Amino acid sequence: MEIPYAVKPRPDTGLYNAKLGIWLFLASEVMLFGALFSSYILLRVNAEEGTWPHHWLNIWLGMTNTFVLIISSVTVVLGWAALKMNQFKRYKFYQGITILCALVFLGIKSFEYRDKFMHYEIQLKDGSIADGHLQPETNDKMVVIEGRKVASHAELMEGEGAKSSGKDVKIEIPRDQIKPNGMENYGPWHNTYTAIYFTLTGLHALHVIGGAIVIFAIWGPLAKMWERDPERYTNRVEVSGLFWHFVDLVWIFLFPVLYLL
């Protein structure tokens, strides 16, 4: 038995099944990210003065990733428009760029994550804190970082705290000068900010990966459907595109919230 309205819209709703389905799914996604944004607001507003970090992330990398996602959103919609105009080759070109953009976005995000996992806050026995990126010269006796020494934890909250700057210097720290369990990187366990940062951007990155896989599958292995059933193929591109735009939409809010404010 053939499933009705898989391609043609239902006369009463004016929608084909997949389109209604993706919008219902996106509605649930709004609530998922809404709950996390709500958590972010609660954590941020209730943070005591001087405990919420500012500018720990590289604004220019975040901005580049925003541009990359905007470009990919444009190419997704142009790809769909190309199919509507029966220009299959053009569609292939545009969606190819979309997939490339997804890879660039994930590449930049991985670089940012790696930066955080290589960044250490080291509590020293004299009460001061060494903060910076772990260097390859580190061995059993000595920890070598490129960063700075500060007198208190509060000094790390503002500005150059977690990103490498021109002022960074190489610091060699004998391991016996470090407090027991005094070394911790800037992973999700480091503090409330890194926890919500990794949760929000990690979930978003999973959406980018999922969306890119679906777009790639439609673009590559499933492209033969265009010859057999072009209308249904165009609908698939539209539905995957709607998901991709949603991913872009979420990032539009994540960027200022996490990188700028």
Added chain:
Amino acid sequence: MSDGHLPSAAVGVADEHSMEDVRKHVRTYLIVGVALMCGTVMTVWASLIHFDSREMNIALALLIASTKGFLVAGFFMHLISEKKMIYSVLAFTVFFFVALMFLTLWSMGHGSIVQIR
């Protein structure tokens, strides 16, 4: 499978009328794309200005982000000209989303339950 060699069934995807419509939309998509990029630059610029209060920076950044969100949802996702059914689904979403944010703000006025490290 080139632009000039269409599968016979593809004729059904775009008649002359809708092709002209889509062509017009392409221009809009490009303009929206450029507007989004300008919006991104404005967001960064706004975050670097020192207003009297930090709340002003937050309000401005969220205003620009909301405008960009409207452009993506309205034009790329075609929400400005969608079917009633989709608006109905989204009306429920907006209701529950606003309720969630209201609860968030309301809970903040009743003492913190959150421990910050």
